[in-house]
Amino acid sequence: MPRTFFCEHATSKSRVLVLLAHANGPACVQAVFTCRDAHVAQHAARLLSSAALDGALTERQEITAHKIATALPDAPAASFRQALERARAGVWPSAALALFSWPPVDPFEEPTGGDPELPVSATRSPKDARLADLPGPVVRVVQLREFHVYDQAKVLAAAAADGWEPMPDEELGKDDPHDLVGAVMFAAETTGELPGMDWLTDAQEGRLLLPARGDDVADWSTDPIRINFGAGWRLEQAATPSAASPRNPAAPATVPEEPQPDFASLFALPAACDCEEEDCQKCHWTFTPRTADLLFSALDELAEAAYDDAAELGERPVTKDDDGAWGFFSRLPQVTWRQNMQWRRNLARACDDLAGDLQRGAWPRPSCAAEEMVLHLALGDAPAHLEDGDSAHAALPKHLDDYDFDACSDVFFQDHDVLWLYDSKYVEGADEAGGVASPVPPALHPDNWFEDFLNVPRRSAERSHRR
Numbered sequence: 001m002p003r004t005f006f007c008e009h010a011t012s013k014s015r016v017l018v019l020l021a022h023a024n025g026p027a028c029v030q031a032v033f034t035c036r037d038a039h040v041a042q043h044a045a046r047l048l049s050s051a052a053l054d055g056a057l058t059e060r061q062e063i064t065a066h067k068i069a070t071a072l073p074d075a076p077a078a079s080f081r082q083a084l085e086r087a088r089a090g091v092w093p094s095a096a097l098a099l100f101s102w103p104p105v106d107p108f109e110e111p112t113g114g115d116p117e118l119p120v121s122a123t124r125s126p127k128d129a130r131l132a133d134l135p136g137p138v139v140r141v142v143q144l145r146e147f148h149v150y151d152q153a154k155v156l157a158a159a160a161a162d163g164w165e166p167m168p169d170e171e172l173g174k175d176d177p178h179d180l181v182g183a184v185m186f187a188a189e190t191t192g193e194l195p196g197m198d199w200l201t202d203a204q205e206g207r208l209l210l211p212a213r214g215d216d217v218a219d220w221s222t223d224p225i226r227i228n229f230g231a232g233w234r235l236e237q238a239a240t241p242s243a244a245s246p247r248n249p250a251a252p253a254t255v256p257e258e259p260q261p262d263f264a265s266l267f268a269l270p271a272a273c274d275c276e277e278e279d280c281q282k283c284h285w286t287f288t289p290r291t292a293d294l295l296f297s298a299l300d301e302l303a304e305a306a307y308d309d310a311a312e313l314g315e316r317p318v319t320k321d322d323d324g325a326w327g328f329f330s331r332l333p334q335v336t337w338r339q340n341m342q343w344r345r346n347l348a349r350a351c352d353d354l355a356g357d358l359q360r361g362a363w364p365r366p367s368c369a370a371e372e373m374v375l376h377l378a379l380g381d382a383p384a385h386l387e388d389g390d391s392a393h394a395a396l397p398k399h400l401d402d403y404d405f406d407a408c409s410d411v412f413f414q415d416h417d418v419l420w421l422y423d424s425k426y427v428e429g430a431d432e433a434g435g436v437a438s439p440v441p442p443a444l445h446p447d448n449w450f451e452d453f454l455n456v457p458r459r460s461a462e463r464s465h466r467r
Contacts, residue, residue, distance in 0.1 A: 199315070260392060265361075287411075350370045376419065386403065
């Protein structure tokens with residue numbers, strides 16, 4: 001079965017290869033076709049990988065496939081079309097001699113008898129130790145993952161090709177006679193991807209275990225370990241005109257909206273002064289309630305969009321072909337487009353962190369590069385929210401400094417270095433593996449966006465995501 005496709009580039013040519021998996025031995029690599037254009041080869045490999053994973057191509061991808069076949073010479077074009085059909089089918093015809101199988105007796109295997117030495121981890125972190133007996137910190141991470149299986153036969157076959165074995169028939173129940181749960185769990189332990197299924201949910205919560213708080217490792221825990229991932233956020237968003245009532249008890253109850261912060265009190269205006277003297281403190285620039293209200297709305301909307309996009313994108317990269325379909329992540333510098341789902345969720349939380357500053361009556365002060373980036377986006381979006389202004393916004397007191405978002409940009413940031421990442425030198429010539437023409441400065445690399453600034457108070461490490 002084809003698992004993924006990739007490229008090998010040389011000075012004069014590029015070769016597309018396929019990684020094949022089968023049940024009786026290790027995965028192997030076979031050549032698909034060779035061409036002179038590395039760019040075309042890379043696009044072909046990416047498209048073939050999508051076909052192998054999803055079993056089909058979108059209309060846009062079909063157009064791209066036609067462009068690739070047209071750009072290739074006749075022989076590699078024919079090989080590309082054949083590979084595309086095989087990838088869609090999820091089956092790769094191979095001669096028996098082409099696939100290596102493990103011999104019954106392997107001279108390179110470790111002997112099974114005797115007393116094997118304990119692994120280093122067993123002596124360094126014994127499994128029977130209690131939390132107080134372990135010399136270093138212990139972090140508990142609990143994950144919630146949900147997968148939609150749209151082609152059960154394909155999932156079972158792909159898992160078996162990767163080495164999974166179902167439970168014995170006598171241990172299987174009537175509701176799952178083929179051990180589909182086991183196949184999905186097998187995939188979740190690795191990449192989380194198998195042909196025939198889509199990744200719907202990926203949430204995690206982490207905390208530092210402390211003996212002084214009564215915490216202990218799971219095997220010694222006196223209380224059941226419970227993690228609250230919150231209610232279904234889509235249910236909260238669902239607008240239902242028929243709320244629960246005595247006549248309609250089955251209808252879902254309307255979730256009350258969280259009250260808007262009282263920005264008139266949180267950012268009370270100073271006494272008016274019209275002296276217009278340069279050194280007058282009363283005439284100094286003021287962050288006004290109306291400005292705070294629009295900036296808060298912009299941050300809240302960005303957070304919603306970021307959580308939505310992160311859930312739908314999963315681990316997939318943003319690409320130029322998306323044409324801005326991902327309303328939040330398409331707006332970020334291209335060097336961020338291959339970050340994972342958890343990174344994207346943390347960026348969504350950064351929007352909420354800054355909105356939380358405003359809710360407490362404090363100026364939004366970015367504590368890391370991620371917060372700098374989302375605050376730049378929010379300041380750019382905030383003026384548009386004036387068009388959506390409601391009666392509550394109209395009731396806020398007026399001031400000459402209302403909607404001065406340029407001044408906000410001057411005051412709230414230590415510098416604007418994060419915007420350098422939009423420079424063309426970091427995106428021109430970027431290859432399909434995420435490389436860039438110029439190296440990104442370490443402090444601005446997306447992997448380091450959540451490193452705390454040393455001169456700004458840190459956010460709580462135990463704060464959660466909104467969903």
